[in-house]
Amino acid sequence: MPWMTVAWSMTAGACLVMAFVNLLSWFAARSAWDRLFLCLLAAATAALALCELWLLKSQTPTDYAQAVRWFHVPAWVTLVSLVGFVHFHFQAGRPWLGWTVCGLRTLALALNFQSESSINYIEITRLHKVSLFGDSFSVAEGILDPWMVIGQASLVLCVVFIVDATLAVWRRGDRTLALRIGVPLAIAVLGTTLSVLLMFWGGVRWPGVGIAFFVGFILFVTFDLSRRTAQAGLLASRLGQIEHDLQWSEQRMLLAADAAQLGTWEWDLKRDEITVSETGRSLLGLTPDEPLDLERLRRALGHEVDEAFAAAVTRFRSQGGRLDLDHRVVLPGGGERWLHTRGSVDIGGDADGSTRMRGVSFDISDRREARERLAQVMESAPVGLLIIDSLGRIALCNAQIEADFGYLRSEIVGQPLEMLLQEDHLAGPATALPSLHLQADGEVLGLRKDGSRIPLEINLKPLESSRGQEVLAVIANVSDRRQRENALKQERAFLRQVIDINPNLIFVKDQEGRFTLVNQTLAEIFGSTVDALVGQKDEDVNPNAAEVARFRQADLEVMRTRKELFIAEEHLTGIAGKEHWLQTVKRPIPGPDGESQLVLGTATDITLRKRIEQALKESEQRFLQVGQIAGEVIWEIDLCGQYIYVSQSVERVLGYAPHELVGRMRLFDLFRPADLTTGASALLQLFSAPQSIRSMRNTRVSKGGRLVQLETSATPVFDRQGDCVGYRGSDTDITRRVEFEQEMAQQRNELAHLSRVSMLSELSGSLAHELNQPLAAILSNAQAALRFLSRDDPDLDEVRDILQDIVTDDKRAGDVIQGLRSLLQKGDLQFEALDLNAVVQEVLRLVRSEMLNAGVALVVQMAPNLPKVQGVKVQLQQVLLNLVMNGCEAMASVSPEDHRLTVYTDTAGDDAVSVIVADRGTGIPEEDLERVFDAFVTTKEQGLGLGLAVCRRIVSAHGGSLWATNNAGRGASFRIALPVGPSEMA
């Protein structure tokens, strides 16, 4: 038998076997479609082998063509099942490529059977035999059909499809699969494709090469799969063992769960069947027989969870997931219990495809209670408490933290601790916190939500917990404490101030005599400071050893007797030996240890009082001496005026020796008899009521009958009951002074007169004019009258008019002369009530011509109904004349348009009238406004400088005032203010 026939047949047989094996394995797992396609592939390969054998052994071209024609059928199956295998085994490959491959192959098959011969050959002309290793096979020769490209294209595409799928698997990460199946498959198909292409287009005749690739591949894959099947068997047996172990394990677990009071449960979410272990039932408060469904479970969990429960059930059904929560269970008896439940859902994950949730629950009521208690403790803690987890985040906080930082709990929990602290304080990462101990040294500042800062004291304690390393942070808000401290400080400072500003000396000494407290006043006495003095002893600052010993003795006495000690007067030597007199109170006070005694002392500085007492004594003596020297008579009388005491000087003043007066004469006996009824009675009146008199002038008669002018001051003397018992007083001899004053007054008057006369002489020209005017009129009128009368028919009416005019002019002349006379008058000057307007008018008449001559315009503004003043007319006129003439002279140097003098009269308040003479001259330098009234100050070349000085003296004598001001515009104003009503001349 030729070997080719044997080999090809064996190959076909092997392939059939493999097809059978794969068919069996497909039956074992129907869903393993790749096995079915592998089976088809193997079967088709077997068919291909047989067809090729037919080709090789065909004897005629017709036979050969027939074989080629039928060859395409298994070829189609091969390709399609190849595509199917790749698709199902790899779960990859581009579907459109697979479909294209199948489509092209089908098209090729259709064309194959459409043609008369086959798709490969239009016509096979002849066969020739080729011998190989002792056997021979046929090779066709003929016209190739170009349509066979379609079939070959399907092969090429198939290669592309497989390579693509293999790459996809590779990329997917399933590299074993790609290397083990994909690469061999690709090589097999590529080899086949190349051999076909070479056979038809290259004329290479290597029988069986194409099949060989396939057979190799099928062998390889089948072996591979079989090996894995064997492995699966091994695993299955191991699984059985494990399952057995598991059952044991489950039982053990249940036992353990029961022992641990763990309730286990299982919940078929599709069927809503809930199975719970016995422990689980008791945890849920169910009796062992009570059926458990969703409704019952819901009731057990309490109604408040209804909505959440429903939502959770829905979620688990659709998505699965994990469950890990604390929840409450309502017990049938009305109590409740807290459980912690954990579970998970695996959708369709069970062997039977159902979805179950399995889990355990355990009682955490105790833990919960403890936790709540802890929470309450935390909550009610007066300091802020934080629990920080291992990541440095805040896990828990209490109400105090909320209050201190202004955050809500929800805003803090989960945040890093840094959010509560000012950045500078946390240099390292938060995880370093457990080793961190922050001190409240005023530099740890907390950051509140509103951005403000609060001082904090932070203590960190590491906590070991199930959640790993945690830290308990105790945060004390020390701002209140700061405030209290500050308040205390302020109060201390205040008290310190109170002590320091106290004018008394305040100190505390300990048993050794050291100052433990002193005030500023005391420190200043020693020229020291409070700080320096504290801790020192008296002997350290006081050089007077006797004093120091006395102080120490008193201190020891107070400490011994424990009684207050009052020292009415004691002496203290201060800095630079300055002496102080003190009135001291020393009082025992308990020391800080309650045992020892301290001495609290307060001392009032009575140095001044002592000094005043001393001074008083000296003063009395001095006063008497001064009185003697000053020529004053010091006396004391009783209510009747009887002399009780009179100083020695009385002899010099009144001629009486003191003993002649004391007890023998009364004060009033020395008055002139006339004065007792008239002048001096005023003095008597004063003595009738207890009151002081000051500088009252009176006249007494001396022993020799001489009149003595005295100025007497006296003050009443009261006894303890407040009754007046007499007077003390002094008399000063002013006889010489009075004489001098009278002399002065006379001289003043003469000076005023002189001044007047000199002024009138200055005015003589003007006065002559004033007099000549009426005289001229009189003369002319008289001569005119004579002429009229000498006429034949004299007009007598005219003459009468003339005579009337003459009378008027004569009076006018008389007035002028009268005015002059009064101005020139000398001697006794009488006060009288005067109309100031009339006085002014009279003066202005006298100077009218003078002013005309000087080209000065006069403006007069008289206030009507001026109250009268008491005055000496001629003197006031003198003043006015002086002022008017001064005003005219002041304007001599200014341009003629400004030659205007204004004279006003006006009231000045209720009790005064004023006259103002305002010029428009050059004014008076500001510094001279007062000086112009000094005597011998003048601006005139020929003036004596007495005018204004005299004027001021006159006005003062009238009780008025005269002063000068500069006008706002130009020039100066002289103002006279005179009191209304009675006035006296000094």
Place this chain on the structure above:
Amino acid sequence: MSNAGPTVFVVDDDPSVRRALERLLQAAGLEVCSHATAQDYLDHYDPDAPGCVVLDLAMPGLSGLELQDALLARGVPPPIVFLTGRAGVPDSVQALKHGAVEFLTKPVDETTLVDAVRKAFESDRIERAARTELAGISRRLSLLTARETQVLRCIVAGLLNKQTAAELDMAEKTVKVHRARIMEKMQARSFAELIQLAARACITARSSR
């Protein structure tokens, strides 16, 4: 020239003095017109009115001396008789220097006053006549031609006809003709009168040519 007789203008601010003066002067047969202020007089001043002023010295507004100066400034003042109540030497000197006729003091005797007024009238009359004559000469001089004026100046300078002809570069005969015409125009009856007229009119030898 006014046809009216001379008037005494009394200027005094004192009404009683003013009235008394008015009465006295009227009684003396004089025409009187009085004014209370110098300004009032100045406002009514008529240069052609003949007469004189009796003027007070010290008055409000314009003083007597100031009025005198104001009248001088206006040209030819009327003669002034000052009458004052206070006679200062400086005032009287200034008044007389400025052409016052008299400086009298109050009270004044009627004779003194009336004499002074009459003297002033006379002075005014002579002054006015002189002014009238001078005006006539001036009018006649204005009739001369420029050449004739030149010839006249030479004649006044005392040049002979021959010298004049040489000076003015003309024939001696022509000088003679000019001379005759000058005599005729100036209505001079003799050569001496011509010289006199020229002197009155202040024609001098100094030619202003």
